Amino acid sequence: xxPVSIRVLRPGLHTxxxxxxxxxxxxxxxxxxxxxxxxxxxxANALVGNEAGAATLECTVVGPxxxxxxxxxxxxxxAAFEATVGGEPLPQHRPVLLTPGTRLRVGSAVRGARGYLAxxxxxxxxxxxxxxxxxxxxxxxxxxxxxxxxxxxxxxGAPALAQTRFGRLKNTRSTGNFGSTGWRVExxxxxxxNIVAVRAMEGRHYGQFDxxxxxxxxxxxxxxxxxxxxxxxxxxxxxxxxxxxxxxxxEPTCLGSVQAPADGSVIVLMADHQTTGGYPKIAEVAGAxxxxxxxxxxxxxxxxxxxxxxxxxxxxxxLHEKIAGMTRxxxxxxxx
Amino acid sequence: MAVTRKxxxxxxxxxxxxxxxxxxxxxxxxxxxxxxxxxxxRAKRVPWIRDIVPALGSLALHFDPGSVPAGLDxxxxxxxxxxxxxxxxxxxxxxxxxSLEVPVCYDPELAPDxxxxxxxxxxxxxxxxxxxxxxxxxxxMMGFAPGQPYIGGLDATLVVPRRATPRMRVPAGSIAxxxxxxxxxxxxxxxxxxxxxxxxxxxxxxxxxxxxxxxxGMNVRFVVIDRAEYERRCRL
Numbered sequence: 001x002x003p004v005s006i007r008v009l010r011p012g013l014h015t016x017x018x019x020x021x022x023x024x025x026x027x028x029x030x031x032x033x034x035x036x037x038x039x040x041x042x043x044a045n046a047l048v049g050n051e052a053g054a055a056t057l058e059c060t061v062v063g064p065x066x067x068x069x070x071x072x073x074x075x076x077x078x079a080a081f082e083a084t085v086g087g088e089p090l091p092q093h094r095p096v097l098l099t100p101g102t103r104l105r106v107g108s109a110v111r112g113a114r115g116y117l118a119x120x121x122x123x124x125x126x127x128x129x130x131x132x133x134x135x136x137x138x139x140x141x142x143x144x145x146x147x148x149x150x151x152x153x154x155x156x157g158a159p160a161l162a163q164t165r166f167g168r169l170k171n172t173r174s175t176g177n178f179g180s181t182g183w184r185v186e187x188x189x190x191x192x193x194n195i196v197a198v199r200a201m202e203g204r205h206y207g208q209f210d211x212x213x214x215x216x217x218x219x220x221x222x223x224x225x226x227x228x229x230x231x232x233x234x235x236x237x238x239x240x241x242x243x244x245x246x247x248x249x250x251e252p253t254c255l256g257s258v259q260a261p262a263d264g265s266v267i268v269l270m271a272d273h274q275t276t277g278g279y280p281k282i283a284e285v286a287g288a289x290x291x292x293x294x295x296x297x298x299x300x301x302x303x304x305x306x307x308x309x310x311x312x313x314x315x316x317x318x319l320h321e322k323i324a325g326m327t328r329x330x331x332x333x334x335x336x
Numbered sequence: 337m338a339v340t341r342k343x344x345x346x347x348x349x350x351x352x353x354x355x356x357x358x359x360x361x362x363x364x365x366x367x368x369x370x371x372x373x374x375x376x377x378r379a380k381r382v383p384w385i386r387d388i389v390p391a392l393g394s395l396a397l398h399f400d401p402g403s404v405p406a407g408l409d410x411x412x413x414x415x416x417x418x419x420x421x422x423x424x425x426x427x428x429x430x431x432x433x434x435s436l437e438v439p440v441c442y443d444p445e446l447a448p449d450x451x452x453x454x455x456x457x458x459x460x461x462x463x464x465x466x467x468x469x470x471x472x473x474x475x476x477m478m479g480f481a482p483g484q485p486y487i488g489g490l491d492a493t494l495v496v497p498r499r500a501t502p503r504m505r506v507p508a509g510s511i512a513x514x515x516x517x518x519x520x521x522x523x524x525x526x527x528x529x530x531x532x533x534x535x536x537x538x539x540x541x542x543x544x545x546x547x548x549x550x551x552x553g554m555n556v557r558f559v560v561i562d563r564a565e566y567e568r569r570c571r572l
Contacts, residue, residue: 025548026389026398027389027544029540031482032387128542129542137525138523141542204355249360249361250353250486251357251391251393252479256350274482275478276389277479285411286351287351287401288349293539309348312350316351322403
């Protein structure tokens with residue numbers, strides 16, 4: 001049976017295919033990539049009955065307009081969007097069955113910055129170096145190694161898969177344009193409208209910064225700058241100064257490493273981060289809060305809340321348990 | 337090479353990685369040792385470690401947070417793993433490191449900074465090329481971009497700082513020097529190093545197995561090729 005065909009009518013600001021990332025090759029400089037908000041990506045997949053590692057479409061600030069030529073089961077999680085299906089509002093954070101020929105428009109994000117559109121069966125693109133994630137700087141992975149463009153045609157799971165899975169769901173309801181459920185999952189990474197609190201640990205070079213900079217880092221409010229992308233978020237705020245200006249040897253970096261180069265700027269490394277870097281690390285964002293941070297749109301404000309490595313690890317453990325619990329709840333709705 | 341507890345200091349890198357620091361200054365022997373250590377750790381195939389990244393003077397172990405066994409303190413476990421592997425890595429017979437000949441065309445059109453480098457180090461362009469295109473280089477680290485090597489062993493007379501203003505677009509295959517190292521750009525990217533030549537080799541190609549031409553620890557010899565040979569090899 002031929003796969004579901006999805007035509008890209010409008011690409012949105014920066015829509016890419018992402019999965020859980022490309023690990024195991026960082027010693028060759030291969031950056032991990034993957035969904036910026038892994039939590040929303042996982043939940044969207046669970047809602048359409050996919051494995052967590054199936055590829056989804058990551059929508060950024062303004063999403064795409066897509067034509068689903070075949071019957072499809074989709075779910076949109078993460079940021080809250082002005083999204084419509086055939087002109088009606090799209091219910092988010094729940095499975096939605098689209099009839100053949102449906103136009104789905106993911107408009108502007110009204111809260112949060114990134115949405116994950118999962119399609120039953122997963123977005124079908126070849127795995128490159130073990131992952132379907134797009135890495136735009138080197139033009140590989142995802143759909144032709146780039147963000148979507150108008151006129152692109154994507155494949156996803158088979159139409160029969162959509163119907164079978166939706167048929168197994170309890171508590172469904174249908175309108176003229178689509179079928180959905182009376183329940184939805186919680187949008188756990190949707191940031192609050194004012195200042196987002198992001199837990200962070202002191203980085204390994206924290207002690208090299210002067211006392212004022214160390215205080216300012218955790219006391220002041222930071223703003224996500226427009227120069228932020230999947231590689232890193234630049235933050236505007238107080239200028240930070242190291243007590244000595246000595247150069248560091250390039251060393252490995254992580255998702256969530258907060259670098260403070262000599263010009264006083266601050267950069268949080270995100271999904272497409274370089275594998276190594278020579279800038280001092282003033283902090284490391286807690287793994288449990290990276291997804292939340294990725295939902296802060298340019299112009300949005302955040303504060304860093306100090307935590308220990310132990311607390312961060314516990315928070316991550318609790319987040320994993322929460323996602324597992326939500327996934328089990330969804331499986332029960334599928335009669336599993 | 338005595339093995340003591342003081343071989344490295346260990347630091348958590350957030351909640352999902354640790355960094356073992358062997359030195360804060362570039363030391364080629366220390367670098368060689370930590371490359372061997374990285375391979376010894378890799379050979380153990382620990383299921384909850386998903387990346388082992390050796391750099392210039394340090395080595396990171398990245399955990400897969402979903403598969404760290406319950407009750408295990410990954411920082412302590414990583415430290416133990418490194419200590420155990422360190423003994424094994426030094427006892428094991430030293431295999432010959434892989435080596436690679438890298439053809440380089442030093443034609444001025446492909447080497448926009450060569451003349452400036454020659455002026456700065458007070459040597460002729462020909463002499464700069466002669467001192468660069470030799471054996472004795474070694475990959476110290478991979479990083480910045482997929483497949484990009486940081487190659488040590490540059491002739492001490494060729495040490496120059498980075499350019500004051502980075503170039504916005506450095507073509508793929510560009511051979512560039514800064515400080516005491518040579519880098520090879522895998523893609524057209526921006527970069528602040530001094531471009532002194534270009535190789536026709538494909539530095540990183542996801543269609544090829546392995547995708548990366550260079551690997552950490554590899555011995556490198558740069559070999560001069562002329563423009564005609566460069567063009568011919570680009571067409572291959």
